[in-house]
Amino acid sequence: MVGRLTEDQMDILENMIGSSPKSFKLLYSITRDGRSAADFHQRCDNQGPTVTVLYNPRGSIYGGYAGVSWQSSGGYTADDTAFIFQLLFSGKRVVNTFRPKNVSKALYFCHDDSPHFGAQDLKAFSKIVSLNTDGTFNLNGKLAVGTYYHSNNVTNENINNGIMVVTEMEVYAVSDEARKSPPKGTAWRKTPNLNAEYTSKMTEELSLIKPQSGRGITDFRLLLVGPIAAGKSSFINTVMSAFAGRVIHKASVGSSDNGLTNKYMPYPVRQEDGSCLNFRLCDTPGIGEHSAMDVVNLHFLLDGHLPNSFQFSHSHHVSTKTVGIPIVVILTKIDKLHEEIEDNLADIFKCQEIKAVVDQVSETLGIPPNHVFPVKNYHSEMETEVDMHGLALIALRKLICMASDVLEERISGSEDSLAESTAITESDTA
Template sequence: MAVATRLTWSEQKSLEKMLGNVSLRLLYKSSVHERDIRSMNEKCTRQGPTVTIIYVGNFVLGVFMLGDHPEEHNNFKTVNPSFYFSFQKNAITAMKTAVLETETKINSGQLVCYSSGQEVFSVHPGESSFSVDDSLRNTLGTYLRSGSKYSECEVFHVDGIEDDINYISKITGATKHRDSLLVELGTYKPCVDFVSEIRILLLGPIGSGKSSFINSVKSVFQGRLTRQARVGSDVTSITEQYRIYPIKDGRHGKYLPFRLCDSMGLHEKEGVGLCMEDIPYILKGCMPDRYQLNPSRPITLSHPNFIASPSLKDRIHCVAYVLDINSINDLSSKMVAKFQQIQKEVLSYDTACVLLLTKATNCGEFLQGNFSNMDKPMTFQSRIMDASKMLNIPIYNTFVAENYTSEWELDPIKDTQILFVLRQMLRVAEDFFEDLP
């Protein structure tokens, strides 16, 4: 009979997602296997990174160890970052965490974690007891005292992590930075009272990732992957309507004060893709949501839903040109000329603009220590400069993102990157308001 964890399905998925979309496989369960260190070692040593969890009443306390589970007669153990966490059952969203440089040993029948030479956490399988240092206990917000009994101990193998000693700091750092950005954007308000929401228009070639970016932003705020905007890679545009997408904060259920506007993809041929004559009407705010776009016939003033007298809140406040970072040098001269023509139109309306380069595949490079390198990964420097020069958009308004496309779960690193780009777009849009008479 298969051995099952006490974690609920949602708790295990949340923990796997928090650790970087890993997968957890149960190795040891004290109520099924023998309650001693020998049995634990037989199941867990030489299995690679592990997560050890104990259950105390309604409380869960655990540690993710990057290195191998220690062996009983091997006192040599390298120091690796370890990720400690705690939460109450059915309340994993309120998880408390801590990262410590940890040396792990087997000592007197116990699994013991040391930090700076001091014991911070231990599990005694033979006595079903544990201890936790006062400082760590306070950080994790637990009331549990050393020597307390646990009802269950489980050890999981962690599969799918990078072979990188900085892995834990990257993942936990990304999670903290993502949560900080979510709070900042969740409480965002436009800098002027006469505009209730910022409108950002995405323009780019067919298949460049406009709709995927919208889906990615919506997914991060919903806390799950969602694909409301249709995406595809057909030679003709999948998007056939002009859409104004609201962004809902899934945590609080409120709509946030910014909108992402999607349109038909651009094409180098006339009569294919977004009609150039439609762009001024979109910029001015004359085009209604869900307008059926026609590549060969622009909207007319006689259309029943045409917005004849748009206000400042109806117009586009920022244009984001979207390009596939891997295809910049493959753009034809006709497509480049079309972009430059659009850019002249955008500038004539004094509309702010940014450049968004999508389909970057090594998003981990964006997170360097203090997250100062999220917008300029070194791998793509030459392509960024080429795109910036082509559209005459400053480097400081050029950003790189990796959208969610075929994934099933969210990734904290990718979330952080997407939220960072969105925040910068809003800041550029606010510069637009500063220039208003």
């Protein structure tokens, strides 16, 4: 598994640590290796210097460096090289290094604790961590820089947004050797230039795709499923905008603890002349603690047998069937990863930070990286933007092509089954 730290962030940490070039090897990931202190110690004890990195859902990245090996017991331990750091705050680059006031209490070793710096100046968690329905983790530790570490007059809320919730926590072994960095400007995914010519070609190509004839299927239905406020409805509006030539706001978007979407709603996509294309984007309620989209409703939704405008509720469920469908992941809000990304969408496939997230999603869900697509949806823009359209259309083409392949396979399978059944019948009556 490739960690989420980017080359630029490794450069920053390398400068903070000092002395010589550094390499970073991922030892532990909370999403991959487990949510307990025992899991952490099994992978990270006696591994030499380490960097612990926490990523929270509000776009902040912070953590700590330990210059000596973690142990399962021993109490306070001296480390004159240890420090707490931050790399991003709310999606913007904010670099700070917080050094120890009291070197003799820089680290704390305990078998029940994950990485623990000072008197809970930074303690990730103890014992075991709870997993939220949206895939985030509630760390039961604490951030209180200022006791045994200098705060540099930075409040803790301006480091972790006042929450101990993370989308990922990683621990890297740090070694004294130069790492091999990819050449600057090298694309990790080859795509055409995201310009007006390309988006025009893509919209024309996608407008011509139709389901295989002869089966009564008039359009593809592309189902969007994800957490509350993930950007499903915004993605629908972005795709519609690419074909309409103007910013569309048909699917409801906005901020709400329970989400604004509460129905299964297929949206047709229209061209500038008003004609409908042969696919629909199907919006669904966001998955969350208080959402009507619970595990039961999600299971039956994936069966593909819900009527249009089906009203989801906690008490009303539908019948039982299990049909697998192919998965494509749309990574929305990629501009939140780094403040410079929003202004460089055309170079998104050269950004190693985006690649790290794509690789992580691929590893976590067990799907190929080419099934994961970064996009940015319309939010505050008043006019259409070619780069945004290009990213959305690349993802849309993958969705439609996979739907077409699955439909063809199932039609072929049905015909084969019918042929076998007919052959057996004829044999039995002969």
